[in-house]
Amino acid sequence: MFDALSDRLEGILGRLRSRGRLSDADVDEALREIRTALLEADVDVGVARALVQGIRARVVGEELSKSLSPGQQVVKAVHDQLVEALGGETLRLAYASTPPTVVLLAGLQGSGKTTASAKLARWFRQQGRNPLLVGADLQRPAAVEQLRILGEQAGVPVFSEPTDPVAVAAAGLREAQRLGRDVLIVDTAGRLAIDEALMDEVRRVSGAVSPHYTFLVIDAMTGQDAVATARAFHDSLALDGVILTKLDGDARGGAALSVKDVVGRPIAFASTGERLADFDLFHPDRMASRILGMGDVLTLIEQAEREFDHDVATEGATRMLEGRFTLEDFLSQLQQVKKLGSLGGLLALMPGVPKEVKQNANIDDGQVAQVEAIIRSMTRRERGEPGVIDGSRRSRIARGSGTTTQDVNQLLRQFKEAQQLMRSPGMLGGMLGGGAKGKLAQALADRMGDAGDAGDPGLDSLSARSLGAGRPGAGFGPPGGGAKGRPGTKKKKGGRVTPKGGGGR
């Protein structure tokens, strides 16, 4: 596991190889690093302290592993500790004997409740239920309108009336009963945990519908305030679970730990994007990796699945494996990969990339743009057959992309080397083989098992079975994919930002 924390710990604990066990003193400095890493990840100060104590207890006196370096061993202990802290009891959704099962969503302003409500509604629909959405946020301008539009996209009816939140909720419940809907999802207005009047209001809303499940919706980028917020909402509403949103960003998400610690209830769902389909059960192990700033291959895979133009990706991969990968292919695949986020960030997610590369690579988008510009300044033929690029062509390309002929030469040279590497039989094996890179293989294997199986023992019984059936693409989700020109669809139109070089300036 190569990553920043691991490297730092490696530096501290590297000299321990010769000794047999990890002592208190050995571990002290390492624990300081761990604490720093947790704080940088927005874990609550007190929670971090407790976690570090727990890790100390786990690690001190432990025999040095034969297969892992001391640094890796400690990281593993940390990771395990976090998984335990984040996981534990999974939420088992049990439906009420007398429908509807009522679900209430509460949280701060802007946490993503309205979107989460619609996503949850869609999720329930996938479980074969008939939910009704209630728009009880009468505070924010056009909040109900937003919910109506999302409800339409999710194929779920929305109820609201311009009275007051408590009345709307109660009326919504009656409406659900009248219509025979078996799940009721109540979206409420965002409110400050310290606003007594509004906290009282949400208590009354809760009282009016007696929810079976109350979820706190919290933004993954929340800092130290997460604890205060969670505590206040939990005291007022007796939460049953948490929904963590905006996990598609790069916030480390330490708030998850803090909230879980305070509320003592499972983080039930993870919202990972703006589309209704970007909603899934929460995975403690992935979150633990993320908090530690470690690569999260599974998320990468999922993102790739979501964002990639399937045909373009397959074509590129096939050609690569057949040794026919050209600059043209590289250019189009680069566009795909860019959809996943900044390349530097992607690099961080990759397991098996040597740490020297990660540290020194420092991919800045300007360099990437330069590479793109050079390729774009080439003609189709030149991209396919770089062999024809002579001196005058080289100059032209350099001029067109605002670079020098040396730059062009270098790119051509390196690409040629890369091509040869790609053709070599061992490459793919190395990628998917054992050792550190084996993690990728393992992740992929798990993934494919996931797709085929009816259940995954780690997941909650309710969702496991339906996971296989209820995947996106099953017809739910808005006609336009809900994307409305966002990631993926826009690409297809072919028009995009012209990089600095532009084709043939």
Place this chain on the structure above:
Amino acid sequence: MLALWVVLAVVVVTLVVGLVVVVPRRRRGSGGSGSAGAATATIAKPPPAPPASKAPPTPAAAPPGPSDTASLEAEAEAEVEVEVAVAPELRERMGKTRGLFSGYVRALRSRSSVDDEAWDDLEEALLRADVGVVTTTALLEDLRARVHAGELRGADAVVAALREDLRRSLDTADGNGLSFDTDGTCVWLFVGVNGVGKTTTIGKVARREKAAGRSVLLAAGDTFRAAAAEQLEQWAQRAGVEIVRGAEGGDPSAVVFDAVQRAQARGNDLVLADTAGRLHTKVNLVEELKKIRRVADRPPGHVTEVLLVLDATTGQNGLTQARQFLEAVGVTGVVLTKLDGSAKGGIVIAIQRELGLPVKLVGLGEGPDDLVPFDADEFVAALFD
């Protein structure tokens, strides 16, 4: 060019991943309708708005939905009377919790010497305010050095020095006023991630600028989120200003362009442009934002402020956001929202120190007047209160 190798590695691995996983599943690409056609800008004239109320909106008063606009127009005949309520004092409204911070400080002051425990307490106080590890360490190391050198004696001196350091960190040579000129149509662009309060902030700014005698036009540049334009339209009504909208799903740049054109034609002083919330990690969305800025800056448009709206509850990711948006579209200042909650917003200190980005405005609630100019003294004092 090591970059090429690395980029290739990333591309290759991702491709392998894509091929191995995507193909077996026969997953359809995220197809779907692309963006709608060119945005046809429409101006929505605000119907005569009811007189502004001073109190924050009560839950019972439901804002009219779009379908009610017609009836609203019919009902309200009174002239628009935009009352300028007394802007809340930053200190008053900022997190009514007597925070842990103040608790630590009080405890500290009661000590005569600054021992290890005292430093720990100070550190914890700063960390809990989201000041961040790096900045906290830097601040405390400096203080420790000064104590060691005999420059600071006793807890009181240390606390005072810390306060001063923090205040100075937030000071800005250029001041934190909002830049406005009459060189073409002035545009203020509002950017940020999802849910931070961009639209609400624009509503407040519109009101404020109008009260200051400027002619304001809103541009509903969020063409993505469901009912985003409706939301901004309601703010336009509250503020008594006009708004330019486009088709939902349309090109946001086109809306901003149209707004600038209209402003030019009608002699508006200032265009406030809303944009869709977007995570800085989404490359194509950031590209879209760059384009919006470029378009807004085309004569007669003149972008004089790019305001990053930041939620005070945001942790360390706030610095990343600031960095990325700064690099992408040249942010000129920060609007720190939701400071009336329990979060302290300490991340702005790092943002100023590392990026030189000043906080210009502070949002203190959901009401139209809940906006004040940033004041470093007040902010720091509120931390220590």
